[in-house]
Ligand SMILES: Nc1ncnc2c1ncn2[C@@H]1O[C@H](COP(=O)(O)OP(=O)(O)O)[C@@H](O)[C@H]1O
């Protein structure tokens with residue numbers, strides 16, 4: 484049997500949204516395979532279904548049909564609790580808007596996935612500090628989220644996404660909300676840390692500079708992923 488470590492397979496994935504009488508078919512019998520360590524840029528028009536795809540892929544939203552295998556495990560055949568556990572241990576998410584918890588400081592936000600997984604506070608804190616150092620925020624550990632700039636908030640979000648050493652990082656327009664300089668910094672970090680930690684990276688982006696740093700560029704078109 485082939486080595487499934489780090490591998491993600493999407494098999495005949497369909498997803499639609501029904502609003503009143505209208506049915507929007509967003510993903511249509513989509514097939515795609517991601518191998519360990521691969522870096523993929525996903526592009527596509529606004530509203531085409533890129534975020535939907537990442538949510539389905541990352542165990543956040545059930546497809547109507549089809550299967551997602553994460554390291555050989557058919558995730559949507561599992562209980563919600565088991566899916567949440569796989570998400571916590573194997574998948575890192577980064578969104579356009581950071582989705583950090585505003586009432587907590589930087590290091591507390593980064594610790595959160597580790598604490599949720601049952602790792603003790605001391606170890607979680609040490610790991611969170613290490614990751615904040617990696618993203619260049621050793622001087623911002625105790626800052627509240629609201630006291631950080633947009634670029635710093637995204638770097639905290641990146642540290643939080645990485646703390647569990649996921650097999651894959653899913654990033655949904657991570658620099659869509661940043662100015663050019665901050666975008667470039669976050670791109671470099673994504674690329675560097677991906678290389679250092681040897682994880683798979685799937686990034687939705689309109690930024691062609693970032694897309695060109697990836698191994699593969701695909702676009703979402705008429706419900707399927709096609710090479711560009
Ligand atoms: N929960 C939902 N209910 C109904 N329609 C939705 C929902 N989420 C997304 N959509 C619609 O599905 C389409 C794809 O959305 P999305 O995946 O967010 O696109 P993208 O990320 O490519 O801009 C859009 O037309 C959006 O309005």
Ligand SMILES: [Mg+2]
Pocket residue numbers: 533534535655
């Ligand atoms: Mg989107």
